Amino acid sequence: MDISEKIFKKLKELQKEEGSLPPYLELYRKLLLVQIDAKGNAPATKASLTKAEIENTLTNGIPLLKWDAIPVDWNSFQKLAQAAAKTIGEHSGNTEKSPEKVKLEIPSLQQMAKAWYEGSPLTTWANDLGIDEVLLSAVIDCAMKPLLTAQAKNLLKSFPQDMWRRGYCPVCGGKPDFAYLDREKGARWLLCSRCDAEWLFQRLECPYCRTSNQKDLAYYTDDKGMYRLYICKQCHTYLKTIDLRNAESEVLLPLERVLTADLDRQGQEKGYKGA
Ligand SMILES: [Zn+2]
Ligand SMILES: [Zn+2]
Structure with missing residues (x-):
């Protein structure tokens, strides 16, 4: 399937x-x-x-x-x-x-x-x-x-993940609109809004404006520690993220992007915009 x-x-x-x-x-x-x-x-x-x-x-x-x-x-x-x-x-x-x-x-x-x-x-x-x-x-x-x-x-399939740490998709150039922290190390991966490609990205940097000024970066998390809403005060953008270390069943990332409409609402209420 x-x-x-x-x-x-x-x-x-x-x-x-x-x-x-x-x-x-x-x-x-x-x-x-x-x-x-x-x-x-x-x-x-x-x-x-x-x-x-x-x-x-x-x-x-x-x-x-x-x-x-x-x-x-x-x-x-x-x-x-x-x-x-x-x-x-x-x-x-x-x-x-x-x-x-x-x-x-x-x-x-x-x-x-x-x-x-x-x-x-x-x-x-x-x-x-x-x-x-x-x-x-x-x-x-x-x-x-x-x-x-x-x-x-x-x-x-043959993508050298260590060669790409940019804020846009290595396959199609699209913007990421979702992210996850992997089960192994909690490393952050971005998901392309257009082709669903996944690529590794620094946790302490905004993929949209590339700031790594820690004063401008923060995240909110839910009670279960399953979701994070990363925000950037520099470019006023938010990024929805799922922490796979706290996920029990199989996670279908493209579906998560849609199921987390509530996080979009939260981000917008706080005055941030999605990608
Ligand atoms: Zn893409
Ligand atoms: Zn930013």
Whole structure:
């Protein structure tokens, strides 16, 4: 069972226990299903790099996965994006700028996906299509996710963890939006918001602004010592973290990111923003 199937199973159990899932989890579950359904169509080719290429790229602070090296079957991508738009649109209930009925054509999807990957805003396309930019970005994110996680999984197999201590993802260049302290030593690992890659990072440094000024860094913890909310007073950002040394059962990190919505609320209430 791969991780998305495990997460799907876990959500089913939660739903049984609770009777129903809160709306944000229900949306997550539906999008996951859309991605699982599309999996059969994902291109099997993987970007491959030699050891020397990997080392050279990382030394220069460049993420491993170039846009052109991502194999995309655009017909499948379009189907997945269209299904994601419908699901997100239905969920948002925002009738005027909802992506529910938008028609996403391949040429514009190609441009949008590239722009999104390179961190550019999707404002122009959102305006042209008449839909909300945040929702459009969520659509592209959903359609890219299976492609990126597959590539990350492959590239991380031979990844020299000691060569990368940066605040952005070594695979796709995305920002981390979750972290964990490992069971062995309590070392801190960051989780990429886009491709779910994990990489080691200093515990006493902010990954967003790189300050290591201890006066600006702090964390809050819950009663069980299971979760931490790291905050940085320099760039006013928070980072949700799970301490695996205190976790009893198997932890599914991409799901934890969603289940910890309460930590997001706490962070925002304290005046900090997420990645
Ligand atoms: Zn990434
Ligand atoms: Zn910071």
